[in-house]
Amino acid sequence: MKDQVSFFTNDIPRPLPDRMRPQTIDEVVGQQHLLGEGKVLRRIIEKDLVSSMIFWGPPGVGKTTLAGVIAHQTKAKFINFSAVTSGIKEIRTVMQQADDNRMFGEKTIVFVDEIHRFNKAQQDAFLPFVEKGSIILIGATTENPSFEVNGALLSRCKVFVLKALTEEDITILLRRALNDPNGLGDQKVEADDDVLRLIAAFANGDARTALSTLEMAVLNGETEDDITKVTVETVEQCTSRKSLLYDKTGEEHYNLISALHKSMRNSDPDAAVYWLARMLEAGEDPIYIARRVTRFASEDVGLADPKALELAVAAYQACHLIGMPECSVHLTQAVIYLSLAPKSNAMEKAYLTARSDAINMLAEPVPLNIRNGVTKLMRDEGYGKGYIYAHDTEEKIADMQCLPETLAGREYYQPTTQGLEYKFKDRLEKIKAWREEHKKK
Helix, strand or coil, X not given: CCCCCCCCHHHCCCCHHHHCCCCCHHHCCCCHHHHCCXXXXXXXXXXXXXXXXXXXXXXXXXXXXXXXXXXXXXXXXXXXXXXXXXXXXXXXXXXXXHHHHHXXXXXXXXXXXXXXXXXXXXXXXXXXHHHCCCCEEEEEEXXXXXXXXXXXXXXXXXXXXXXXXXXXXXXXXXXXXXXXXXXXXXXXXXECHHHHHHHHHHHCCCHHHHHHHHHHHHHCCEEECCEEEECHHHHHHHHCCCCCCCXXXXXXXXXXXXXXXXXXXXXXXXXXXXXXHHHHHCCCCHHHHHHHHHHHHHHHHHHHCCHHHHHHHXXXXXXXXXXXXXXXXXXXXXXXXXXXXXXCCHHHHHHHHHHHHHHHCCCCCCCHHHCCCCCHHHHHCCCCCCCCCHHHCCCCCCCCCCCCXXXXXXXXXXXXXXXXXXXXXXXXXXXXXXXXXXXXX
């Protein structure tokens, strides 16, 4: 399974991402939830106690890099296996080799990149060897292993979820590449903070994309007196994108999401789609936008159009499943629908009012009639006494107080007449009228 080597191999410069690939845990940027001091994956690697595992995360976050770190630090034989080019025959050959190694007391780690590309039969071929300990399997996947990895195989592997790198993480990598002799340190390259931030934003959490973009920008930079200067304009030309730079944790980030939210609230689909495009093309995480859109569906539309929330959740799921750039159209559909939907903020007002009472009146006791009297002692104390099962009544409504005594009569939900919410308003008014009439009897 070794790569072929020719006499000319050393004459071909390796790509910058390959030259900058970390060799030790301390060189890895990001994934501190797994690799920080005292974290589980770091301890496993440092103590050479590696067991079968799967790395799940988006492209360019370090799945293959971590496998390489393990290869450098473990005492086991390490075999790199590609799910793209290998079939069952190759799997069985490697597994037999691992079985032989085991007879001589040697561990074998098999790293399978893009393990989700293996079909069930190919994945099954690994199973008996994982079960009897002939190999330690490390798989890498960008897809949810719950759906893409054989259940029996998955149950024998620990899944580690790798997160997309932040712009700060990627900026650190870019600076390191500019200074490291293995990277561009032997060249005199000038690139200011705006340039690195633009590349980091364009990379959208992918270190490989960031380093490749930097390398291309340096090759296309202006050289004078042996100094290569990389400008924002150079990066824009290399990425075929205009500069949409904004700090995803800073003011412009909040300005744009506010613009989207308020454009939808004002029923302006054209403005809403523009602000959506501004964020996506600047490298904003579509999942973040989808979460805010889902919030909007209840905060600003609510029961005026109950389908709004269904569509927003569907868009969120689409973003999670397929990512950018494909999910841009799903977000556009949701944004336009919500912009044109009738508006009601009754949901948010109801919760905020109830929240205020809940915070200021934390000790209000639950009325005895709606407490659950599960023991004789509790029933003797009055738990459940006076409870009326609404389904047993003709109107399906019980004349029963459910709020604490001090809040009796408090009204939180104030329905509007917008869209379909007038139906809920009419229903609520009828319920209140029935209760009022029932009290008079």
